[in-house]
Amino acid sequence: MKRGWIRAAMLLVSVLLVNVTWYWWRAEKYRPYTAGMQPQVFYTALDPSYYAVDAEGYVFSVAFPGYLSATGNLCIGTPMGADGNPFTDALIIWPRAGGGYDYGLLLYEGENGYQIMVDSRGHALDSAFEPVVQAHAPSAAKLFGKAHAWWDLSG
Numbered sequence: 001m002k003r004g005w006i007r008a009a010m011l012l013v014s015v016l017l018v019n020v021t022w023y024w025w026r027a028e029k030y031r032p033y034t035a036g037m038q039p040q041v042f043y044t045a046l047d048p049s050y051y052a053v054d055a056e057g058y059v060f061s062v063a064f065p066g067y068l069s070a071t072g073n074l075c076i077g078t079p080m081g082a083d084g085n086p087f088t089d090a091l092i093i094w095p096r097a098g099g100g101y102d103y104g105l106l107l108y109e110g111e112n113g114y115q116i117m118v119d120s121r122g123h124a125l126d127s128a129f130e131p132v133v134q135a136h137a138p139s140a141a142k143l144f145g146k147a148h149a150w151w152d153l154s155g
Contacts, residue, residue: 018068026065029095030072033062033151058146070097076147077106078139089136091143093153101153105143107136 037050051061057079065072077090090106107114117125124130
């Protein structure tokens with residue numbers, strides 16, 4: 001009987017330790033990216049997210065990793081066009097748990113949308129998508145420039 005209580009206590013302590021460690025790591029990893037931002041409307045302590053809009057209308061956002069996940073993201077989107085179309089080009093940045101970043105571009109051509117993984121210079125990792133990326137090169141360059149100006153992405 002006593003042995004069962006000890007096992008239950010050890011399990012409880014282990015679960016608490018994993019949760020507290022994850023929560024602390026996530027806060028330390030993502031909090032620096034939120035400087036100058038405000039919480040999203042749907043912000044919760046377990047699923048925090050932040051946003052900001054700069055003077056040119058570019059939207060910046062930070063989504064912390066979901067529960068016990070190591071994957072959150074930073075995003076910057078181009079301003080909505082005069083036509084009111086909410087589908088605009090965007091750059092998504094995934095901070096790696098061990099340092100560094102992965103990058104993806106959301107690019108729209110009319111009703112066609114592309115989700116393309118790119119390197120830190122904005123070149124498609126899959127060469128089949130390089131023509132699409134090159135067609136959006138000015139937009140992609142602006143997104144990368146804005147992202148580097150807003151966040152310290154040197155790590």
